[in-house]
Amino acid sequence: MKIAMIASEAAPFIKTGGLGDVLQALPAELSRIKGNQIAVFLPYYKKIKYNPAIETELVTAFTVNLTWRQQYAGLFRWKGGSGNLQIYFLDNEFYFCRDGIYGFYDDGERFAYFAKAVLAAMARIELRPEILHCHDWQTGLVPIYLEAEFRDRFPSTRTVFTIHNVEYQGKTGPEFFNEVLGLDDRWRGVCSFDGCINFMKAAVVQADLVTTVSETYATELRYPYFAHGLSGVLASRGEKLRGITNGIDVSVYDPAADPAIAQNYSAADPSGKRACKRALQQELGLAESDAPILAMVTRLASHKGIDILCYILRRLLERELQLVIVGTGEAKYEHALNSVASEYPGKFSMNLRFDSALASRVYAGADIYLMPSRSEPCGLSQLIAMHYGAVPVVNATGGLKDTVPPFNPDTGEGRGYTFQSYNGDDFLGAIDRALGDYYNNRAAWEALVRADMETDFSWQAPAQKYMELYCSLI
Ligand code: GLC
Numbered sequence: 001m002k003i004a005m006i007a008s009e010a011a012p013f014i015k016t017g018g019l020g021d022v023l024q025a026l027p028a029e030l031s032r033i034k035g036n037q038i039a040v041f042l043p044y045y046k047k048i049k050y051n052p053a054i055e056t057e058l059v060t061a062f063t064v065n066l067t068w069r070q071q072y073a074g075l076f077r078w079k080g081g082s083g084n085l086q087i088y089f090l091d092n093e094f095y096f097c098r099d100g101i102y103g104f105y106d107d108g109e110r111f112a113y114f115a116k117a118v119l120a121a122m123a124r125i126e127l128r129p130e131i132l133h134c135h136d137w138q139t140g141l142v143p144i145y146l147e148a149e150f151r152d153r154f155p156s157t158r159t160v161f162t163i164h165n166v167e168y169q170g171k172t173g174p175e176f177f178n179e180v181l182g183l184d185d186r187w188r189g190v191c192s193f194d195g196c197i198n199f200m201k202a203a204v205v206q207a208d209l210v211t212t213v214s215e216t217y218a219t220e221l222r223y224p225y226f227a228h229g230l231s232g233v234l235a236s237r238g239e240k241l242r243g244i245t246n247g248i249d250v251s252v253y254d255p256a257a258d259p260a261i262a263q264n265y266s267a268a269d270p271s272g273k274r275a276c277k278r279a280l281q282q283e284l285g286l287a288e289s290d291a292p293i294l295a296m297v298t299r300l301a302s303h304k305g306i307d308i309l310c311y312i313l314r315r316l317l318e319r320e321l322q323l324v325i326v327g328t329g330e331a332k333y334e335h336a337l338n339s340v341a342s343e344y345p346g347k348f349s350m351n352l353r354f355d356s357a358l359a360s361r362v363y364a365g366a367d368i369y370l371m372p373s374r375s376e377p378c379g380l381s382q383l384i385a386m387h388y389g390a391v392p393v394v395n396a397t398g399g400l401k402d403t404v405p406p407f408n409p410d411t412g413e414g415r416g417y418t419f420q421s422y423n424g425d426d427f428l429g430a431i432d433r434a435l436g437d438y439y440n441n442r443a444a445w446e447a448l449v450r451a452d453m454e455t456d457f458s459w460q461a462p463a464q465k466y467m468e469l470y471c472s473l474i
Contacts, residue, residue: 002127003039004127005135006041007041007139008102011023019136021249022246024252025252028249036084039086040088041088054080056077059077060124061073064113071113072092102138111137115142128157129157133159133466134159137200140170141202147206148183159207159209160473161204162211164378166200166228169228171199193229209240211242212377213246216243217375222234246399247457249459254387255272260358263275263279279361286324294369296324297325297381299328299329308427309424311424314340323347324366337350363385363388368393370394371385372427376400379398382416386404386457387453387457391415391434391449392452394417395419396419415451417433
């Protein structure tokens with residue numbers, strides 16, 4: 001099958017979050033399935049274009065019109081691609097050669113341009129995919145332009161739109177329709193929502209199938225609490241809204257091979273994890289004790305549950321444990337966490353930075369991983385944590401609910417500790433259950449750690465599910 005993936009980020013070229021991880025691993029996994037040919041389209045951002053390690057060649061150049069604007073488009077191909085997996089970059093220095101990748105006044109215009117330019121590029125190189133798979137609002141106009149202006153060149157191409165985060169929808173003023181999009185007036189209704197032009201809403205209505213990154217989140221998206229205004233539109237898609245839970249790239253996140261950690265280990269021989277714990281305590285100035293290390297690698301934002309963490313923080317630190325947090329974010333949380341950490345030297349290590357090697361060492365050294373997100377489409381760090389043998393404590397929402405079933409020490413079923421309603425006391429209750437098993441139920445605890453490490457979080461099963469969906473469309 002020929003599949004084109006369109007997105008605004010993909011590791012290792014460019015990444016700001018989980019979307020970038022997914023767009024690295026899913027195309028690669030799909031390309032390993034016999035008979036598949038995958039093409040990924042990304043903007044040629046400054047950070048990619050001027051990175052000498054990313055070698056490309058020009059394939060074609062042409063012009064894209066957005067009403068009165070006539071914009072250059074260059075299509076570059078990555079030289080590191082293979083027969084089954086090609087990466088293409090859409091070049092336009094005016095739109096993409098900037099420091100940073102999102103957050104500009106003209107993001108709407110930049111990604112309207114990108115949607116149209118990708119379709120025009122595929123038409124020029126006569127790439128006619130059976131499936132066009134678009135990710136998040138930045139690619140939301142692709143299904144619209146496909147139907148409105150390119151259908152004759154792609155008569156049988158079907159579209160899939162995946163929501164990674166409904167919080168960002170790509171909204172512009174209503175004048176954007178006439179001033180930029182240049183679409184026939186019959187598309188105005190599809191693109192409009194709540195007095196704005198809304199890229200994500202347009203894609204949800206127009207794509208042949210809408211997916212999101214876990215089954216529970218697919219259900220939650222039908223409710224106002226989770227859907228940031230789009231619950232009605234999403235619910236109206238009925239069976240055409242599905243959830244497929246993400247995996248992780250187990251070749252990237254592998255405690256048996258990770259070069260950043262003190263000693264490699266695996267489920268079969270977890271002994272190295274102890275050395276990793278000691279090394280982490282030394283690196284971060286924690287006491288070298290056997291108390292459990294609780295860890296978080298996170299953005300410091302309230303939707304990640306930092307508000308309820310702050311609420312329980314002092315009570316938590318009265319317990320026999322150590323706490324490690326890595327991440328940056330909202331200033332009020334940075335200040336609050338830093339000041340409490342300074343009161344607990346040797347016990348609470350606060351690291352206001354993001355550093356992926358340190359993150360690896362934290363996953364490897366930690367016993368317990370905290371992820372109390374208010375909502376979580378999928379979440380990748382709880383999967384990495386389990387793979388590294390850190391038992392998760394999570395709010396049972398979205399992908400956290402699907403990937404961390406509650407542990408029952410009597411039967412050995414489950415993978416972690418959960419709480420059901422978003423509040424600090426229930427979060428602390430779940431942590432206390434974890435601590436209880438860590439201290440008093442050692443055999444069950446060690447079996448749990450091992451079972452978490454052995455669980456298959458690879459992309460193989462999710463990639464098969466995407467294939468089934470694609471097949472159902474053609
Ligand atoms: C977004 C979501 C996160 C998900 C990731 C990849 O970043 O917030 O939950 O894991 O996308 O799909």
